[in-house]
Amino acid sequence: MKYNVIDGLKYTQQHEWVRQEGGTAVVGLSDYAQDKLGEIVFVELPDVGSEVEAGKSAAVIESVKAVADLYAPVDGKVTEVNEALLDQPEVINQDPYGEGWVFKVEIKDESQLEALMDKPAYEEFIIKEEEEE
Amino acid sequence: MGEVKKTPFYDKHVALNGKIIDYNGWQLPVQFPQGLVEEVHDTRNRATIFDVSHMGEVSVEGKDAEAYLQKILTNDISKLKDNAIIYSPVCYSDGGVVDDILVYRHNIESFFLVVNAANTDKDYEWFQENSFGDVRLQNLSSEYAQIALQGPNSEEILQELTDVDLGEIKFYNFRADVSVAGVNSIVSRTGYTGEDGFEIYCKNDGASALWDAVWEAGEKKELRPAGLGARDVLRLEASLPLYGHELSKDLTPLQAGLNRFVALDKTVAFNGQEALKKQKQEGFNRKLFGLEMLERGVPREDYPVKSGEEEIGWISSGSFSPTLGKFIAMAFLDPEVAGQGEKVSVLIRKRIYRAKITKMPFYRRDN
Numbered sequence: 001m002k003y004n005v006i007d008g009l010k011y012t013q014q015h016e017w018v019r020q021e022g023g024t025a026v027v028g029l030s031d032y033a034q035d036k037l038g039e040i041v042f043v044e045l046p047d048v049g050s051e052v053e054a055g056k057s058a059a060v061i062e063s064v065k066a067v068a069d070l071y072a073p074v075d076g077k078v079t080e081v082n083e084a085l086l087d088q089p090e091v092i093n094q095d096p097y098g099e100g101w102v103f104k105v106e107i108k109d110e111s112q113l114e115a116l117m118d119k120p121a122y123e124e125f126i127i128k129e130e131e132e133e
Numbered sequence: 134m135g136e137v138k139k140t141p142f143y144d145k146h147v148a149l150n151g152k153i154i155d156y157n158g159w160q161l162p163v164q165f166p167q168g169l170v171e172e173v174h175d176t177r178n179r180a181t182i183f184d185v186s187h188m189g190e191v192s193v194e195g196k197d198a199e200a201y202l203q204k205i206l207t208n209d210i211s212k213l214k215d216n217a218i219i220y221s222p223v224c225y226s227d228g229g230v231v232d233d234i235l236v237y238r239h240n241i242e243s244f245f246l247v248v249n250a251a252n253t254d255k256d257y258e259w260f261q262e263n264s265f266g267d268v269r270l271q272n273l274s275s276e277y278a279q280i281a282l283q284g285p286n287s288e289e290i291l292q293e294l295t296d297v298d299l300g301e302i303k304f305y306n307f308r309a310d311v312s313v314a315g316v317n318s319i320v321s322r323t324g325y326t327g328e329d330g331f332e333i334y335c336k337n338d339g340a341s342a343l344w345d346a347v348w349e350a351g352e353k354k355e356l357r358p359a360g361l362g363a364r365d366v367l368r369l370e371a372s373l374p375l376y377g378h379e380l381s382k383d384l385t386p387l388q389a390g391l392n393r394f395v396a397l398d399k400t401v402a403f404n405g406q407e408a409l410k411k412q413k414q415e416g417f418n419r420k421l422f423g424l425e426m427l428e429r430g431v432p433r434e435d436y437p438v439k440s441g442e443e444e445i446g447w448i449s450s451g452s453f454s455p456t457l458g459k460f461i462a463m464a465f466l467d468p469e470v471a472g473q474g475e476k477v478s479v480l481i482r483k484r485i486y487r488a489k490i491t492k493m494p495f496y497r498r499d500n
Binding site for chain 1: 163164168169170362366429430431433452453455460482484
């Protein structure tokens, strides 16, 4: 696979990744998504303390040509946002699974996480999406 | 929708892993694997090759060709010499814009017009409707391919392929019947990037050989491919208007700041002359200005621009500028407010971002 998909993370159909750290979900954009978007030049973050809803837009990521929503993978309260991205949004391109994380959510309902894709399922999903292009 | 059209270079883009999109019915690359930002830097610092075969070409011939063009163009071509090119809007009688085009003069009875892809059919109808006397029009769009070779290394690359001394073709001049690697071409020192460079036209049957030759000659000079995405950003940095954004049937060339290309006092009456004269006298409530964001935020087309609580206009084109490292835009604004060098703001998804009025062009190359 041309794109990096990390084992141990969960993935959404909108190409967010989620890493569970205790009761917290760390959310970011997958390598595939950052590659499709191209050079990221702007990130709009949710407010800390705000409630996000699974499947609803929680952040906005913009490349030179495109505006993309980042959807919350689970319901919950935002506990932390990656403010470093405000000045260096390109970090998402450089390190999507590490320094490029976007926000953290306090998990309300763990079953929402279980419903997401694991690495093999997500890889299959990407292949299908590429074929449809 | 109409048919899906491919240019003669389609297979080259696929081989180079270009990301193909539909652009006004044409299958064209929006970017290549190095990415839009790199393509912009490559164009400014080295050279890039663009497929611009989607552009339309129309020949105008006959004894009345010059008089005819004087009637349909806002610019004055009476001083245009053989082998020279002029840029001109084409207007309706109300001053709205049909298209903005390049006019090549072969001789006083033979001209070659280059028009926007999306407007080609509409333009051709307009040209025919306005025709008179001894004027022969031909829509050659489907016969011609076009390469834009842009950037400081362009001349060196192209010179390897032709015996014609390119140093003698100055900006906005051209030569027809030039052999470029054996392919009969029109070589024109023009472009849509703000860099030095050439636009090379040939008939479709020579297109593949022409591309391969330019590509090979460019290898030593770090020639790279570039797509429509970079082309749009490059023209914005150079503050060049794009039909459908800075010009339209509802916007006049005067509003877009193209006064240099509107010969209001031309002795021959031209389409839109009266309306444009009147507009110049009376003024207008929206005029094109340059904007630079004072905080990070991407100004995009149609976003409202405000001064305090008052909405004073809209963004017509905007982007991150890789060359300047800034967020820039062109915007139609109330000249009474914007003319003061005011700080303004741009409404981006319900939030206000600070911006200032700035001079255009945003980028100008060192000569």
